[in-house]
Every structure is written in C-alpha cells, then in structure tokens.
Amino acid sequence: MASTTQTDDDGAFSAEQYFATQPPSPSLDQDIKKVREFAQRQLREGRRVVLVTSGGTTVPLELNVVRFLDNFSAGTRGATSAEYFLKAGYAVIFMHRQFSLQPFSRHYSHSTHPFLDFLELDSAETEPSNVAGSDATRISVKPSERKQLIEVLAAYKAVQKAGTLHTLTFVTVNDYLWLLRAVAQELSVLGRSSMYYLAAAVSDFFLPRQRMAEHKIQSGKGSLHIEMDQVPKILKSLVDEWTREGFVVSFKLETDTSILIPKARAALARYGHQVVIGNDLHTRKYQVVFVSPASSHRRSSSQKADGGEESYIESWLRIDPASYPQKEIEEDIVKELVQLHDSWISMQ
Amino acid sequence: MASTTQTDDDGAFSAEQYFATQPPSPSLDQDIKKVREFAQRQLREGRRVVLVTSGGTTVPLELNVVRFLDNFSAGTRGATSAEYFLKAGYAVIFMHRQFSLQPFSRHYSHSTHPFLDFLELDSAETEPSNVAGSDATRISVKPSERKQLIEVLAAYKAVQKAGTLHTLTFVTVNDYLWLLRAVAQELSVLGRSSMYYLAAAVSDFFLPRQRMAEHKIQSGKGSLHIEMDQVPKILKSLVDEWTREGFVVSFKLETDTSILIPKARAALARYGHQVVIGNDLHTRKYQVVFVSPASSHRRSSSQKADGGEESYIESWLRIDPASYPQKEIEEDIVKELVQLHDSWISMQ
Numbered sequence: 001m002a003s004t005t006q007t008d009d010d011g012a013f014s015a016e017q018y019f020a021t022q023p024p025s026p027s028l029d030q031d032i033k034k035v036r037e038f039a040q041r042q043l044r045e046g047r048r049v050v051l052v053t054s055g056g057t058t059v060p061l062e063l064n065v066v067r068f069l070d071n072f073s074a075g076t077r078g079a080t081s082a083e084y085f086l087k088a089g090y091a092v093i094f095m096h097r098q099f100s101l102q103p104f105s106r107h108y109s110h111s112t113h114p115f116l117d118f119l120e121l122d123s124a125e126t127e128p129s130n131v132a133g134s135d136a137t138r139i140s141v142k143p144s145e146r147k148q149l150i151e152v153l154a155a156y157k158a159v160q161k162a163g164t165l166h167t168l169t170f171v172t173v174n175d176y177l178w179l180l181r182a183v184a185q186e187l188s189v190l191g192r193s194s195m196y197y198l199a200a201a202v203s204d205f206f207l208p209r210q211r212m213a214e215h216k217i218q219s220g221k222g223s224l225h226i227e228m229d230q231v232p233k234i235l236k237s238l239v240d241e242w243t244r245e246g247f248v249v250s251f252k253l254e255t256d257t258s259i260l261i262p263k264a265r266a267a268l269a270r271y272g273h274q275v276v277i278g279n280d281l282h283t284r285k286y287q288v289v290f291v292s293p294a295s296s297h298r299r300s301s302s303q304k305a306d307g308g309e310e311s312y313i314e315s316w317l318r319i320d321p322a323s324y325p326q327k328e329i330e331e332d333i334v335k336e337l338v339q340l341h342d343s344w345i346s347m348q
Numbered sequence: 349m350a351s352t353t354q355t356d357d358d359g360a361f362s363a364e365q366y367f368a369t370q371p372p373s374p375s376l377d378q379d380i381k382k383v384r385e386f387a388q389r390q391l392r393e394g395r396r397v398v399l400v401t402s403g404g405t406t407v408p409l410e411l412n413v414v415r416f417l418d419n420f421s422a423g424t425r426g427a428t429s430a431e432y433f434l435k436a437g438y439a440v441i442f443m444h445r446q447f448s449l450q451p452f453s454r455h456y457s458h459s460t461h462p463f464l465d466f467l468e469l470d471s472a473e474t475e476p477s478n479v480a481g482s483d484a485t486r487i488s489v490k491p492s493e494r495k496q497l498i499e500v501l502a503a504y505k506a507v508q509k510a511g512t513l514h515t516l517t518f519v520t521v522n523d524y525l526w527l528l529r530a531v532a533q534e535l536s537v538l539g540r541s542s543m544y545y546l547a548a549a550v551s552d553f554f555l556p557r558q559r560m561a562e563h564k565i566q567s568g569k570g571s572l573h574i575e576m577d578q579v580p581k582i583l584k585s586l587v588d589e590w591t592r593e594g595f596v597v598s599f600k601l602e603t604d605t606s607i608l609i610p611k612a613r614a615a616l617a618r619y620g621h622q623v624v625i626g627n628d629l630h631t632r633k634y635q636v637v638f639v640s641p642a643s644s645h646r647r648s649s650s651q652k653a654d655g656g657e658e659s660y661i662e663s664w665l666r667i668d669p670a671s672y673p674q675k676e677i678e679e680d681i682v683k684e685l686v687q688l689h690d691s692w693i694s695m696q
Contacts, residue, residue: 058418064603064629066549070406070418074447098459099422099447105462110453111446111517115463116504119497137498141487149467150485156464169459201414205572215604216629224553226574255412256563281412281564 012230015237022209024178031168032182035093038166039186042091047164048193048341050090051183053200054078055097057173059207059228066216068172069228071201075100077251077284077330078199084334085197086159093187095168095179097200103165104156107148118145173203177234184242192345194246195337196238201253206231235271247344248273249337255281264291265312275340277333285329287318290336360578363585370557372526379516380530383441386514387534390439395512396541396689398438399531401548402426403445405521407555409574414564416520417576419549423448425599425632425678426547432682434507438543441535443516443527445548451513452504455496466493521551525582532590540693542594543685544586549601554579583619595692596621597685603629612639613660623688625681633677635666638684 013021042049055078056071079101082094086103094103101109108115122138141149159165168183170176187194205228239248250273254260257280264276268291278289294311317336319329361369390397403426404419427449430440434451442451449457456463470486489497507513516531518524535542553576587596598621602608605628612624616639626637642659665684667677 062603066420066601066603066629067551068418068420070416072413072416099457102458105458105464108458108463109447110450110456110458114453115456116453116501119501121498121501121505139489139494139497139501146487149487150469153464153467153469153487157469203415216602223578224574224576226572226576228572228574230571253414254564255410255414281414 013232015232015234018177018232019181022174022177022206025175028178028182031179032186035166035168035183035186038091038093039189041163043189047089047091048195049093049187049190050085050195050197051093051095051187052078052082052085052197053095053176053180053202054082055100055170056201057097057176057203058171059173059203059205060212061207061226062213062216063209064215069203069205069226071203073097073100073201075102076106078197079103079106080328080330081197081199081334082165083155084328084331086164087155088334088338090195090338091164091166093166093168093183095170095176095183095200098169098171102167104152104159107152118142118149173206173231174209176200176202177231180234180238181242184238184246187246188243190246192245192247192348194243195341196243196246196248197337198235198248198250202231202234204231205229233271235267235273239271239273245348247341249275249277252276252278253281253284254278261289261291261314264289268293268312269310274344275337286321287316288329288333290315290317292340361580363580363582366525366580367529370522370525370554373523376526376530379527380534383514383516383531383534386439386441387537389511391537395437395439396543397441397535397538398433398543398545399441399443399535400426400430400433400545401443401524401528401550402430403448403518404549405445405524405551406519407521407551407553407576408560409555410561410564411557412563417551417553417574419551421445421448421549423450424454426545427451427454428676428678429545429547429682430513431503432676432679433545434512435503436682436686438686439512439514441514441516441531443518443524443531443548446517446519450515452500452507455500466490466497521554521579522557524548524550525579528582528586529590532586532594535594536591538594540593540595540696542591543689544591544594544596545685546583546596546598550579550582552579553577581619583615583621587619587621593696595689597623597625600624600626601629601632602626609637609639609662612637616641616660617658622692623685634669635664636677636681638663638665640688 039049054073055075056073059069061067061069075096078094078096082092082103085092092103096102107113118141120140120142122140168179170179184196207226207228235248235250250267250271252260252264252267254263260278260280264278267276274292276291278291279287291312291314294313317329317332319327319332321327387397402421403423404421407417409415409417423444426442426444428451430442430451433440440451444450455461466489468488468490470488516527518527532544555574555576583596583598598615598619600608600612600615602611608626608628612626615624622640624639626639627635639660639662642661665677665680667675667680669675
C-alpha cells in the first residue's frame with residue numbers, strides 16, 4: 001500500500017493525496033448506493049459483472065465551467081463492447097461520459113443515422129379534416145429500417161427486463177476517479193467474477209480545485225497559459241488496493257504505432273494487471289493488439305522486486321472491413337476476453 | 349478595412365494574418381458550394397436567411413488529435429432558436445459543432461429522452477412461432493409520446509419538403525472561422541435580408557498549427573504547460589468586410605453577472621453590430637438581456653471616431669418556468685429579433 005500513499009517518483013500526486021484534497025461530486029453517495037444494490041443482485045443471481053468505462057474525461061479550467069480540456073472519444077469502443085458483454089451473459093456497469101454513445105441507442109446517432117428520418121407519418125387521406133396530431137395519424141417505420149430496429153429494440157427490452165445494465169455518468173476526470181474507486185470497492189464482493197474494461201479516455205493531467213479560477217477566464221489580456229498537474233497512477237491503486245481479484249483490462253491509444261507495444265509492456269510492468277489492449281488512433285476499428293504477461297501470476301511482481309525480466313505475449317486481432325463491412329471488432333475483443341476471464345476464474 | 353489587416357493593439361493575430369497562416373479544412377470548398385446553392389435558391393424564393401451558429405469549438409493540442417480545449421455548450425440555444433426561426437418563415441443555415449443538439453432531434457436526446465424507451469414491440473401472440481424480426485412483429489409508439497412525436501415529425505418533414513434548413517458541421521475553432529467567413533461572403537447577395545445569430549461558444553484562444561505537437565503529448569514528464577494565442581476579433585471583420593448589410597446578433601455568456609452589461613456594451617462599441625444578447629450561465633434558460641445601440645445607425649461608428657459617447661438600450665426578457673414549464677425562452681428571443689430585423693430591413 002505504501003507505493004500509492006507517497007508522492008510518486010516524478011512528483012505527481014499520490015492517489016491518497018488526490019482523494020484527500022479533491023472533493024467528490026455531491027451525487028457520489030447516491031450513485032454508489034445503486035451500484036451496491038446492482039452488485040448484490042448480480043452476486044445472488046450468479047452473474048459475472050464487468051465495469052465498462054467509456055468516453056473522454058474533462059478537466060475544467062474554471063469552477064463555473066465555461067472552458068475545459070477534453071480527451072477525444074465518441075465512446076464507440078465502450079458502447080459497442082457493452083452490448084457484446086451483455087450478449088455474453090455478463091451484467092454491465094456502463095460508466096460513461098455524459099452524452100457519449102450508449103449501448104443500443106448508439107445505432108441511431110442523431111448525426112449519422114437520425115431516427116426521425118426513418119419514421120413516416122401517414123394520415124388517413126379519405127377524411128380531409130384529418131390534421132397531424134389527430135387520432136387517425138399513424139407513425140410507421142420505413143421498411144428498409146424495420147429489421148435492424150426490431151433487433152436492437154428486442155435486445156434493449158430484454159436487457160431492461162433482466163436488469164443487467166446499470167448506467168453511471170461522469171463529466172470531469174475528478175468525477176471519474178471518485179466513481180472508479182467507489183465502484184471497485186463495491187465490486188470486490190464478486191471476487192474473480194468481476195472484470196474491469198477501462199476503455200474511457202482519461203486525462204493524464206488535472207487542475208487542482210485550489211488553483212481553478214472562480215469565473216470565466218477573461219480574454220483580451222494576451223495569451224492563455226495553463227499549467228496542469230499529473231493525475232495519480234490510479235491503475236496501481238486499483239490493482240493493489242481497490243480490487244484484489246478483479247480481471248483488469250486497460251487500453252493504450254497512441255498515434256505513433258512504434259511506441260504502442262513498449263508502452264503497453266511498461267504499463268503491465270508498472271501496474272501488474274492482466275491485459276493491455278493497444279490501438280492506434282487511425283486503425284482502431286480494424287485492429288488491436290492484446291499484450292499480457294507470460295506468467296499469468298498476477299501478484300508475483302517479480303519483474304520489479306528481483307529485477308528479473310518479465311516476458312509478454314502479444315497477439316494481434318484484425319478484422320477485414322472490405323469483406324465484412326458489418327463486422328464490429330468489439331465482438332472479437334469481448335469473445336477473447338471472456339475466454340481469458342474463464343481462465344482467470346479457474347486459476348482461483 | 350485597415351483595422352483588421354494590422355496586428356491588433358494587444359498583439360493578437362489580425363484576421364488577415366490568421367487566414368494567411370492557418371489552413372482551412374479540406375471539405376471547405378465543397379461545403380461552401382452547397383451554401384451558395386442554398387442562398388441562391390432562398391434569394392429566388394424571396395425568403396430571409398439566418399445563419400445560426402451553435403455548440404462549442406475545440407482547440408486541438410496535437411495534429412493527430414487526442415487532447416483538445418473545449419468550450420462548454422450542449423447547443424440548446426442554437427438548436428431551439430433554429431426551430432423558431434423556421435417557424436417564423438426564415439430559411440436557416442444551421443452551423444453546429446459535430447454531435448451538438450440539432451433542431452427537431454433535440455427533443456429526443458439519447459440521455460434524457462431516449463426514443464428506444466417509447467417504442468414498443470408487439471408480436472402477434474396467437475402464433476407462437478413468431479419471433480422478433482418476423483413480419484408479424486409490430487413497432488408502435490407509447491400513447492403518452494404520440495402527440496409530441498407527431499408534432500415534431502410533422503414540422504421536420506415540412507421543413508425537409510420546403511428545403512429551408514441547411515446544416516453545416518464544425519469541430520475546431522479553425523473550422524468555425526473559415527466557415528463563418530465563407531458563409532458570410534455567400535450570404536451577402538441577400539443584403540439586409542440576412543441575419544447572423546452567433547450562438548456558438550467560440551474559443552477566444554487557439555494554438556497555431558505551427559506550434560502543435562504531431563503526436564499525442566506524452567505524460568510522465570511532469571506537468572502539462574499550454575500556451576495559446578488570441579483568436580482574431582472576427583466580429584469586426586464580419587461587420588466591416590464580409591457582410592455589409594446583414595443584421596448581426598452576438599452572444600455574451602458570463603458567470604459573473606456584474607460584468608455582463610459592460611461587456612455587452614464594449615462589444616457593440618468595438619464591433620459596431622446590432623445586438624448583443626447577454627446571458628448568465630446559471631439563469632440563461634429563464635432570462636436574457638438585449639443590448640443595442642440607441643442610434644440604430646449601424647455604420648456611424650460615432651462612438652469611436654469622434655470620442656462621443658454612444659448610448660445603449662437594455663431590455664430584459666424573462667420567462668416564468670414555474671407557471672409555464674413548457675415555455676422556451678428562444679420563442680420570445682426569436683420573436684423579438686424578427687421585429688428588429690423588420691425595422692432593419694425597412695431602414696434601407
């Protein structure tokens with residue numbers, strides 16, 4: 001535990017310092033009460049639970065927020081994966097950035113596939129007195145859209161009925177950090193049956209509340225200078241403290257492919273978790289690389305303690321969009337992870 | 349014209365310097381060709397045209413964008429106002445931030461009013477072989493949602509049929525600036541029949557392309573330092589150069605109400621346009637203030653040239669959400685502006 005309660009070697013806040021100085025959002029207690037009920041029910045009903053985080057976090061520059069730093073993410077990876085986890089029988093806590101994509105409704109983005117475009121209004125034409133809004137007006141779905149809508153709707157209704165999807169919302173990196181810690185603590189009752197699928201694009205930097213401007217920063221006074229601190233290495237705390245047995249999957253997004261695998265290995269060495277999924281900004285919909293320690297012993301930490309070199313397995317997962325334009329890579333990612341999670345549980 | 353081609357007195361880029369050094373997006377020419385066709389058609393058909401800008405602009409920190417500065421705005425003001433302008437008979441160019449709210453679909457936000465929640469699936473129950481997706485499955489709308497959906501859908505279809513709504517999308521402040529200039533140049537054929545309703549939350553700062561990092565900024569090297577330049581005062585160029593006769597409405601959003609009116613007056617004195625609508629972040633849905641020069645002579649510039657004091661008219665517009673929860677303040681804002689635009693046109 002000592003490793004996360006001291007200041008980091010590069011001067012960053014430790015997790016403990018962070019939570020001691022940055023206040024949680026007022027809704028945290030209420031949010032977590034519902035997560036507890038959800039986790040307890042899944043435990044009783046014998047389901048595995050995956051926490052899927054999704055979308056980008058913000059770093060507000062002002063207390064009355066007008067400007068903020070953001071991390072690019074529409075939330076496609078998280079929302080799509082959540083659907084496949086549900087299909088695989090998992091209960092899902094979907095913790096996402098406000099207004100980022102969500103499972104099911106993601107198929108009907110208002111920008112790319114607006115649902116108003118495939119609804120039709122048919123008035124009974126024999127009675128000229130009929131106006132829009134009268135009882136005789138019928139709303140119908142365009143034939144070309146019916147099949148997909150029925151499938152999405154049926155899956156959505158089934159999940160609602162089963163009560164296997166719970167949604168949490170964050171905006172700032174501070175919301176995210178407090179929620180992640182609290183959810184992990186609640187999910188610890190599930191032991192190895194819990195998975196963490198950390199697909200959110202989390203800021204590496206934050207602006208301590210104590211240094212934020214109260215009101216909107218005024219322009220007209222020359223250029224803007226911003227100086228931010230590093231966010232604590234929260235994965236270390238997650239693995240060492242908050243969840244003792246959860247199966248932890250993190251993501252690495254880079255724009256320079258040459259540093260992707262070295263950075264994925266470094267993350268595994270540093271945090272001691274199970275899998276890093278590496279992806280490049282430009283090819284992320286068609287290929288990802290799974291990187292994991294060759295020793296599946298999570299708590300060994302041998303690579304740090306005795307200076308011995310850990311070895312790593314890299315396995316590329318690719319789809320062929322030319323041949324299968326409808327195929328989503330998240331289907332294969334989830335399939336692979338479910339198998340790895342099976343092994344993880346059986347190692348108990 | 350000289351005023352916008354020199355470096356500003358506080359060292360900011362002039363508009364001319366800006367456009368000479370920051371490249372447009374590759375889609376600009378194609379976007380503007382469509383705007384030209386739209387403007388020409390409205391001119392032939394004798395309609396007034398309003399450009400509504402909406403949502404926040406981003407400032408990317410990297411060429412391969414992972415991180416960016418953003419301005420808070422869901423786009424409610426712009427999307428709602430666009431609907432009321434359409435209802436008032438205007439043609440609307442809706443220039444908005446990708447994924448911000450849009451007219452009509454704004455009523456069905458996936459987060460607050462998801463349309464999947466009010467669609468029902470009814471299978472014909474007499475035939476047990478029917479499964480979701482078969483021809484016998486019917487999709488219907490919950491009775492409680494029918495009335496609103498029919499209204500929204502009817503208005504949406506009518507606008508589509510009339511061809512009076514044209515949508516443009518921006519992400520970065522650079523996209524926004526190039527689009528604004530080009531659209532204004534195209535709308536100049538409409539003379540006084542054009543209005544500019546600049547509700548977008550535009551960054552005051554930008555990072556010149558020449559100073560951007562190519563790849564994702566790496567963490568682990570201490571804190572993050574950002575230094576940005578001021579965006580040129582584009583309203584000055586809009587009023588003095590790009591549109592000679594358009595009716596220009598800008599917005600001022602503050603979190604400190606005490607500076608709202610002084611800042612609105614200062615903007616009018618500086619740029620010489622027609623109206624500033626002032627709003628406070630916390631009360632913006634219930635009250636706004638219209639500030640305009642008492643002299644309705646737009647080109648007088650007397651307040652600067654001869655040192656004489658211009659006087660201003662402030663008029664508050666308020667709605668009462670307790671008594672009328674369904675009322676949208678944009679309905680009254682647009683009604684007021686249409687009258688002011690009438691006067692502006694008749695002054696010709």
